[in-house]
Amino acid sequence: MATYIVRRLIAAVIVILLVTLATFFMMRLIPGDPLQLFMSGTLNINSLAPDKLAALRHEFGLDKPVMLQYLTWLGNIFRGDLGTSLYYQVPVGHLIAQRYPVTLHLGVLALVISTTLGLLIGLVAALKRGKWMDTLATSLAYLGQAVPVFWLGILLIYIFNLTLHWLPTSGYTSPFVNFGQSTRQLIMPVICLSITTLSSTARQMRSSMLEVIRQDYIRTAWSKGISERNIVMTHALKNSLIPVITLIGLFVPWIFGGSVFVETIFAIPGIGRLLVESIIGKDYIVVQSITLIIAIIVIFTNLIVDISYSWIDPRIRFN
Amino acid sequence: MQVTKNTPTNTLPRVSEWRRVTRVFTSRPTVTIGGIILLLVVICAVFAKWLAPFPPNQIDMTASMVQPGVRGHLLGTDDLGRDILSRLIYGSQVALTVGLTATTLSAIIGVSLGITAGYFGKWGNMVIMRITDAMMSFPNILLALIIAAVLGGGTRNLIIALTIGTIPGYVRMTNGLTLGIKENEYVLAGRAMGASPLRQMVTHILPNALSPIIVQMTLQLGMLILAESGLSFLGVGISPPTSAWGSMVYQGYVYLETNPVISLAPGVAIMLVVFAFNMVGDGLRDALDPKLRGKL
Numbered sequence: 346m347a348t349y350i351v352r353r354l355i356a357a358v359i360v361i362l363l364v365t366l367a368t369f370f371m372m373r374l375i376p377g378d379p380l381q382l383f384m385s386g387t388l389n390i391n392s393l394a395p396d397k398l399a400a401l402r403h404e405f406g407l408d409k410p411v412m413l414q415y416l417t418w419l420g421n422i423f424r425g426d427l428g429t430s431l432y433y434q435v436p437v438g439h440l441i442a443q444r445y446p447v448t449l450h451l452g453v454l455a456l457v458i459s460t461t462l463g464l465l466i467g468l469v470a471a472l473k474r475g476k477w478m479d480t481l482a483t484s485l486a487y488l489g490q491a492v493p494v495f496w497l498g499i500l501l502i503y504i505f506n507l508t509l510h511w512l513p514t515s516g517y518t519s520p521f522v523n524f525g526q527s528t529r530q531l532i533m534p535v536i537c538l539s540i541t542t543l544s545s546t547a548r549q550m551r552s553s554m555l556e557v558i559r560q561d562y563i564r565t566a567w568s569k570g571i572s573e574r575n576i577v578m579t580h581a582l583k584n585s586l587i588p589v590i591t592l593i594g595l596f597v598p599w600i601f602g603g604s605v606f607v608e609t610i611f612a613i614p615g616i617g618r619l620l621v622e623s624i625i626g627k628d629y630i631v632v633q634s635i636t637l638i639i640a641i642i643v644i645f646t647n648l649i650v651d652i653s654y655s656w657i658d659p660r661i662r663f664n
Numbered sequence: 665m666q667v668t669k670n671t672p673t674n675t676l677p678r679v680s681e682w683r684r685v686t687r688v689f690t691s692r693p694t695v696t697i698g699g700i701i702l703l704l705v706v707i708c709a710v711f712a713k714w715l716a717p718f719p720p721n722q723i724d725m726t727a728s729m730v731q732p733g734v735r736g737h738l739l740g741t742d743d744l745g746r747d748i749l750s751r752l753i754y755g756s757q758v759a760l761t762v763g764l765t766a767t768t769l770s771a772i773i774g775v776s777l778g779i780t781a782g783y784f785g786k787w788g789n790m791v792i793m794r795i796t797d798a799m800m801s802f803p804n805i806l807l808a809l810i811i812a813a814v815l816g817g818g819t820r821n822l823i824i825a826l827t828i829g830t831i832p833g834y835v836r837m838t839n840g841l842t843l844g845i846k847e848n849e850y851v852l853a854g855r856a857m858g859a860s861p862l863r864q865m866v867t868h869i870l871p872n873a874l875s876p877i878i879v880q881m882t883l884q885l886g887m888l889i890l891a892e893s894g895l896s897f898l899g900v901g902i903s904p905p906t907s908a909w910g911s912m913v914y915q916g917y918v919y920l921e922t923n924p925v926i927s928l929a930p931g932v933a934i935m936l937v938v939f940a941f942n943m944v945g946d947g948l949r950d951a952l953d954p955k956l957r958g959k960l
Contacts, residue, residue, distance in 0.1 A: 359794055360794060360797045360801055361798075363794065364798050364801060368810070371811070372810075372814075487694070487939060487942060487943065488935065490938075490942060491890070491935045491936075491942055492938075493890055493894065493910075493934045493935065493938075495897045495913065496927075497931075499917055499927055500931070502920065503920055503924050507920060507921050598801075598802065598804070601806065602805040602806055605805070606898075620806065620809075621809070621898060624809060625899070625900070632810065636802065636810070639806070643801045643802065643803075644797075644801045647801070
């Protein structure tokens with residue numbers, strides 16, 4: 346077990362290094378001079394005196410060879426310095442520390458809601474197989490997997506804000522400042538962000554439950570006269586959860602991907618919106634840092650998911 | 665790892681794969697509905713020129729923001745007086761072109777890499793799988809978003825971005841399949857008889873991995889159409905004059921209060937097409953996956 350974890354950790358470090366290398370050089374391929382962004386578009390970069398320009402380039406380290414720039418960036422990360430945003434002119438670390446909790450709040454809510462509701466819906470659908478409840482749940486899950494997140498957001502805004510005037514359209518308030526306002530603002534974004542993952546969980550739970558119910562040991566349990574409640578809760582549920590856990594590991598990148606759309610539509614100042622703005626604005630230092638952070642989070646969630654298998658399923662042991 | 669030893673298929677009566685597929689298509693209503701939707705979308709894309717009541721980019725400021733059903737505009741017009749229905753119909757061309765091209769390209773590249781890496785194993789496999797891990801550790805849509813931004817918009821660049829983002833999934837899947845398939849006696853026998861690696865990969869391994877690949881491609885088509893619309897919505901995908909569903913949703917968003925159809929109708933189209941591909945993909949999986957046979 347310990348050697349397995351160590352081996353996985355080494356692989357994770359290699360993968361993270363590959364990610365930094367790829368994003369760093371990809372961002373350098375974006376056409377256009379990043380310094381133009383620093384001028385905030387108000388000044389034409391060509392109107393600047395050449396010596397001033399050279400000084401600026403030197404300040405941002407843009408005059409060094411690319412490989413050296415990469416190593417400097419990498420070295421600085423280990424010292425906790427992610428660089429300075431060209432657009433916001435503040436350390437990227439600050440920017441991310443400000444934005445990340447917002448996405449975390451949104452993402453954790455979406456993850457919790459989609460897994461609990463998804464498991465429940467999948468379980469009910471499996472137990473009521475072929476009944477109207479199953480048909481309804483399955484059809485909705487199919488639609489939920491096909492719906493474009495950004496469009497669902499717009500639809501919800503149209504229904505709950507423009508027509509019914511029930512919910513505010515946009516913005517984010519910290520739950521520590523105003524819990525009611527924060528919750529009201531988050532209802533629509535969380536629905537959007539959790540719809541796809543909720544549908545996948547429900548479908549996976551349904552099919553894996555149906556798979557388990559067919560097993561011999563369930564039939565044995567029935568024949569021993571164990572109550573249905575007991576069979577479902579102790580014998581079937583635990584075993585049907587294994588494939589669902591894999592899925593939950595896949596949700597973390599999904600949530601990050603979805604947050605880009607949800608945060609854009611609902612004007613939420615999270616990391617997804619920051620990423621889109623930085624990509625479009627060529628603020629490459631911010632893009633690099635966010636990419637790195639997302640990759641690290643995803644890699645470690647996968648690691649945790651893989652390790653948690655061995656606890657849930659004793660048949661899987663690592664050596 | 666898949667163990668395909670002792671499969672009893674040679675003792676069972678032969679049922680043609682084709683018949684199995686048609687049976688799934690006709691016996692399950694959801695798959696039938698999916699198939700019909702797809703057929704309609706393909707017809708729309710192919711015959712757009714004749715089906716669309718107006719040219720998709722015809723600007724008519726006298727007919728700006730016409731409500732649905734007025735003056736022959738079934739779904740109304742947008743701010744520039746362009747007919748929404750016609751733009752929707754033409755939009756199917758963009759969705760299908762981008763989806764089909766990106767799926768085919770990524771499948772060809774991904775499957776070749778996956779099988780080669782799995783067949784030869786050793787360090788080559790290690791390198792390819794680590795790169796795959798690195799790419800998969802990042803959300804697909806964000807990877808495509810960054811690549812699309814690097815390359816700049818347009819149909820071709822969007823296809824490249826989506827293709828690169830989709831390759832790792834195929835690599836990982838076929839790599840796993842190959843590792844299982846190459847343990848079979850027939851592969852060993854082939855090697856003993858002096859079959860070249862290329863011949864083994866193409867004639868022994870690929871056909872046995874084909875069913876899951878086809879299923880994956882069908883499901884991927886829906887995902888890629890969803891991704892394309894998302895990127896177009898964010899403004900890094902298809903450039904403005906072309907009628908892509910995602911950019912239509914974005915353009916209509918401003919007029920949500922006065923004319924919600926402009927923004928909401930393209931979304932319905934996206935959802936229907938993705939839904940249809942998912943249905944058909946699921947149907948194909950049930951028809952082609954030997955593990956599920958007889959259970960559905």
